[in-house]
Amino acid sequence: MPVTAxxxxxxxxxxxxxxxxxxxxxLARGDATVNELxxxxxxxxxxxxxxxxxxxxxxxxxxxxxAQFRPCHLEGDVLDEAMSWIEANRRIWRERFDRxxxxxxxxxxxxxxxxxxxxxxxDSDRIAGGERSTA
Amino acid sequence: MSEAAAEKAELTYxxxxxxxxxxxxxxxxxxEHLAHFWGPAGTHTPPDGIAADVRPGGVFExxxxxxxxxxxxxxxxxxxxxxxxxxxxxxxxxxxxxxxSTFTDLGGSRTEVRIQQRNVPSAFRSPGAQSGFRSSLDRxxxxxxxx
Numbered sequence: 183m184p185v186t187a188x189x190x191x192x193x194x195x196x197x198x199x200x201x202x203x204x205x206x207x208x209l210a211r212g213d214a215t216v217n218e219l220x221x222x223x224x225x226x227x228x229x230x231x232x233x234x235x236x237x238x239x240x241x242x243x244x245x246x247x248x249a250q251f252r253p254c255h256l257e258g259d260v261l262d263e264a265m266s267w268i269e270a271n272r273r274i275w276r277e278r279f280d281r282x283x284x285x286x287x288x289x290x291x292x293x294x295x296x297x298x299x300x301x302x303x304x305d306s307d308r309i310a311g312g313e314r315s316t317a
Numbered sequence: 318m319s320e321a322a323a324e325k326a327e328l329t330y331x332x333x334x335x336x337x338x339x340x341x342x343x344x345x346x347x348x349e350h351l352a353h354f355w356g357p358a359g360t361h362t363p364p365d366g367i368a369a370d371v372r373p374g375g376v377f378e379x380x381x382x383x384x385x386x387x388x389x390x391x392x393x394x395x396x397x398x399x400x401x402x403x404x405x406x407x408x409x410x411x412x413x414x415x416x417x418s419t420f421t422d423l424g425g426s427r428t429e430v431r432i433q434q435r436n437v438p439s440a441f442r443s444p445g446a447q448s449g450f451r452s453s454l455d456r457x458x459x460x461x462x463x464x
Contacts, residue, residue: 224389286336
């Protein structure tokens, strides 16, 4: 199956949604029915089906025609194409850390209003817990 | 990351923060802090949707709400190791992904946080587990498991 920019685009668009990423994570463990996929979500079956259609359209998953429950199957080849997305997904931690950095600056500058005195400022760091700095 | 580590599908991400280690550790373990930064872009994570029973065997859960359509996804994890303020390990039973956070005091009120993710081996043990496909799938799932 040739890699086209168009399909990669569609794949990444499909992967851009956190719900659909979670669905793929589930399918990475094996085929699953719509009911099984819907279980961890606070979402209706039609809601999940909508996400599955998006994933099916770009080829990331396939669904058996014959079986009554039409289990969903993760398509490895298409997934491999999207492996470069791994790097993009690194962004999850990078952005999370960006936000944490911002949060840390905020609470340290504000003199710990949120922690009601529990958050040490810069001048009183490394005092709690009895742990010394690592050598 | 070494070649061997890559083959074991371990992913590492490191960041240095301008904050004391105690505080950084607390940010990663207290709901009122986690709510400020936990959810991926496009979601928010209200503090009352976060449970962090920070002890081995304790539950670590976070309900992430999709900004676009309000749909929710809950991350379920269990703490495996808790050594404040140095080390935190949790595993997600659903995906089998284990995340280890190491907090290193760099002095001068700076802290390095290293995140390592790997699969619980049994989660992906199957014929062909050593194949390239499985390996890439492991890496993929390890990332997805953090969402």
